[in-house]
Amino acid sequence: MLNWIFVGLTIFxxxxxxxxxxxxxxxxxxxxxxxxxxxxxxxxxxxxKLTQQYIQQLWGLALLFSIGGLPMMFIHFDSLALLYFVLLIFALFSAFYGTSTLQLFKKIWI
Known part of the structure; x- marks a missing residue:
């Protein structure tokens, strides 16, 4: 039951x-x-075009990480589910920060 909460939190x-x-x-x-x-x-x-591309990348990442959180429902050990959740949230923050930084570098080089 706890895994559904993790999946919901990941999507949120x-x-x-x-x-x-x-x-x-x-x-x-x-x-x-x-x-x-x-x-x-x-x-x-x-x-x-740059702003539209940035917005599309953000929603694509949100969809990717929401789908990436779904396998958490099938993990039967709570410790592994928690580890998967923490790593997924860390990767999520890193990916969104990287996307913002990449857009800033694109602006500089264009």
């Missing part, structure tokens, strides 16, 4: 991190993805 955390990590992709006072741009450049196709 993945969706919440994806939703909060999308906030920098919405322009606020000429700042988008932690970069200040002129008003005219906010609507540029390259900027729009």
């Amino acid at each position: 955390v993945a969706v919440m991190i994806a939703a909060t990590a999308m906030l920098p992709a919405k322009p606020h006072k000429n700042v988008i993805l932690e970069t200040t741009l002129p008003v005219a450049q906010l609507k540029h196709p390259a900027v729009s």
